[in-house]
Structures are given as C-alpha cells and as structure tokens.
Amino acid sequence: MTRYLLSRAQQSVLVILAAFVLVFIIGSVIGDPVDLMLPPEASDAVRDQLRRSLGFDQPLHIQFLNFIVRVANGFGESIWQSTPALPLVISRLPATLYLAGFALLIAVPASLALGGWAALRPSSVADRVINIFSLGGVSIVDFWLGLMLVLIFSVQLGWLPTGGYGGGSVVYIILPAVTLAYRSIGRLAQFTRSALLDEYAKPYVVTLRAKGMSEKRIFLHTIKNAAIPIITLSGDEMASLINGAIVVESVFSWPGIGSLLLQAIGQRDLFLIEAAVFVMTVIIILVNLLIDITYAYLDPKVRL
C-alpha cells in the first residue's frame, strides 16, 4: 500500500512539475509575453521598454530562471491589481471549490437515482427518457443552460438572483451549481446504469433469485458491488466540475478562479493568468491523487 501511495504521489509531483514547465513554455515561448501583456496598439518604444524591464530580451534559459524566481515570489505582480498574483488567485479558491463541491452534492444522488431507475427497467420508456436526459447533459453548452435558467428563474419568475456570491447563501448558489451539475449528472447516470446492468448480468444474481430473494434485496447486493467504480467516477467528476466552473462562473459572476481568469484575460494580465492556470491545474492534480488513494483503500486489487 505504502509503495503504491509513494509511486502515485511521485507521479503527481511529476505532473505538477510538467505543468510548471508548460506554463512557462506557453506564456514565454509559444506566445510573446510582451504581446500578451500590451494592447495591440502599443508603440514599439513601449514594447522594448517593457521587454527589457521584465527580462524578456534575455536568452530562454535565463528567462526560465527568471520565471522560477518570479513564481517563488507569487508569480509576479498582477498588472491589473498591482498585488502579487498568487495570493489573489488563492483568495478566489474557496468560492470555486464551494461551487464545484455543491454541484457534486447535487450530481451524485440525482444520477444514482436516475441511473438506478433506468437499470431496473432496461429498454423501457423510463430508460429511454433517462437515456436522452443524460445524453442531454453531455450535449448541452453549460453557459447556455446557465443563461436559460437565468432567463426562466430570475428574469421571468424572479425566484432566484441572476448572479453574484451573496455571501455564499444557498439562494445564490442554486442556479450555478445546477448548471454545472447537469453534465456530471448525465455522465454519472449513464455510468451507474451500465455498472448496474453489468452486475445484474452476473451469475450470483441468478443464484439470489433462485433462492427466492426479493428484488429489493437483490438491488442492495448489486448496488454495493457497482459502488466502487461509481465512487471513482464521482471523484473524476469533481475534477471536471472544477474545470467546468471556469465558464459557469463567468455567466453568474461567481467570484471564483474562473471568473478571475477571464477578467485577467480581458486585462491582458499575463502573470495573473499564469498563476490562475497553475493553481487550477495543481488543484485538479491533487483531487485526482486523492481519488486514486481512496480507490486503493476501497479496492485492494489496485494496490498490487
């Protein structure tokens, strides 16, 4: 077990290092950092001056060393906010995690109910409706769904606020969390259905039926066996919910990292963008690590 944990943790460290290098490559090699920071109409003199003052005229390996120093100092000063970028990003982290976590709390029970219902009646009308509903989750544009919900529940009915944080009160989080959760509900419900169908096709179910066990209790048996992959996938969903929050946050002006990133792009604030991308990536890598560790505890086969 320890060996598995160590190798898994080592892998995560490698991915984080890769993310670090990648942020440098994308920001300083693929894109010209000066172009990325200045508006297109800036004069050549201004460009040259900025290039020299930030050390972007140096050879690449020196630039990379500068990058390491800059990251150590909080990814450099955000041009837009005039404070170090990293603390700014970290201060937005709780809002993003709160939104993604709330969405997961909606998604898991909803998809268990839908997937379970569909698996108990394969090829029935209910199964088909649930199938299309879950395919809808992976086919819908989340920001569009968000706008539609705003249109219906805020503009037309006036039940819920159109956006904002509202001190984290439940009224404010419902619409963004539902918007974010729908895609996960779709994926998880389909997965739950097929995991349960797999179980129902196994011989032990025949045995249970043969000895006269009620369908209700058989369901309890199958759901327990199907639970492990479902739990893993729910963990994966947490990672994709954090990822999806980028767009949804901007629709509901939710003060998380996603809307910060988009504002930073609008302000051409390269250092802030780099910090936001790096923090988001690290969070998702850590979530993935956590899932794998949980999985190893649940399923001894993985540890071997």
Add this chain to the structure above:
Amino acid sequence: MALWQDKIALLALIWLLVVMTATIGVDYLAPFNPTDQSLRMRLSPPMTPSPTSSLPHLFGTDALGRDLLSRIILAGQLSLAVGFSGVIVSGLVGVCLGLLAGYYGGRTDVIIMRAVDLQIGFPFLMLAIFILYALGPGFWNVVLVLAIVRWPVYARVTRGMTMSLREQQFIESAKVVGCGGRRIMFRHILPNLASPILVLATLEIARLILAESALSFLGLGVQPPGTSWGRMIADGRQYIGTAWWLVVAPGFFIFLTALSANLLATWARAVTDPVHRWRVLAGKRNRDEASNQNNAS
C-alpha cells in the same frame, strides 16, 4: 437494430444531415442573406413578417436587423468545420501514436503513454484557454488547440485495442509471411479498430463543438466578422432581457446537433459492440424472467 428501427437514432441522423446540408449550401438554402442589415427590423421577435420577402423571420432578427435563422446557418459552418477538422487532426495524431505504442510496446509505449497520462491529468479547457490566449484567436488556432488537448483520448483507446490484437493469430501469420511493421499496423490492425474509433470520433465531434462554443463565448475563438454558434450566444447575451431569442436559438442548435451526434454514437456502439448489446439484452431478460416469476407467484 437497424437504423430505421431505432427511430430516435434515425431522427438524429436526419437532423445532422439537414444541418450539414444547410450550412454548406447557406447561399442557396438560407431564407435571407445572413449579412443583410435592416435597422427598421432590428430585434424583431420570432415570426415577424418581413417587408421584403414572403418568408417571415422565423427566429426573429438580431441587433442589426439580420435574419437570425440565416445567421445561425452561416455560423454553423464554422462550428461544424471546427468540430470536424479538430476531430480529424486529433484523431490522426492520436490513432497513429496509439498504434505505435500498442504495437511496438517497450520504450515507445512508455514514452507515448507517459505523455498521454500527463495530459489527461490536466484540466483540458484550462489548457485550451491558455494556449489559445498565447497563440491568439483564429480558426486554425482553435483547431490546433483542440487537437493538442484531445489526441490522448484516441491514443489510449487505440493502444488498448492494438495490444490485444497484436497477440492474435492473424497478426502472427502476417509476420511470418514477412509483413513489415507499418503494413501490419495500417493494413491488418487499423481496419479492425475502425468501428470503435469512428464511434469515439462521433462523440468527440459533439465534444469539440461544445468546446469551440465555450472558447468563442469567452472571446478566444472565432473573431468577427466570422461567427459561430458560441459567438452568437456571447453576442446575444447583452440583449437577454429584451431579445431572448438571440440567445435561445443558437444554443438550441448546438444542443440538438451535439445530442444527435451523441445519440448516433450510442446507437452505433450498441450495434457494433456485441458485448454491449448482449449486456443490455441480458439485463432485460433477467428482469423479464423476474417479473414473470413475481406474476406467477
């Protein structure tokens, strides 16, 4: 389970064909010229009769008085083009690397799969946003970025299937006859992978259309005067209180198109994958037997 028996899959196919035909033939098939402006007609609600044509503005008009349906058909060109080109580029790269990794194994496999694992660990939309910001917006940049972030999906699937095929007798025979590695991979292994890869590609088209609209919505994708479905939603957002159709209609097109692609892929998987089909049937049979028993007792 032929296509005409599965009515929903058939509808999905028809919708995709209609959208593709309409977007390709936008000059002939759109009810209005998508760039014709009319300030008098601006922000007209759906079904407003047009003063210049016998056809009404089915979905209303936008802030410049252009016919919304015609705009949507025009925008579909770019959305579908990004979806298809992205799938082709990422699929080519991913399938080739997956074949190499699965067939040769050893160090080739380790290097390619390490790259795949690395990238799958990354948040894909985040990566796309950042690369696109660095590259600057534009059609081919969007395609390139989507290819960069999505190739590992194909590589993973292809590698897994190649590894199991590699051990089979017909590959052994091909080797004995003297076929080279390239010939075996592309003439003997690849044809056997065609249907799962096509299913995956169909799913990916839906995914890329959604990703493109997200990127365009964030202002990183297609730039004016070009337009795509995501861009139209972004443009219409400021009118959401007064002219809801500007947001509702293009989003509905994305939804129906992506849903159709997903439905079609699900259908194709059920038909081409005997294991999957058997599982559904087995589940149903057990259930039927159980309910028969319950009825009897």
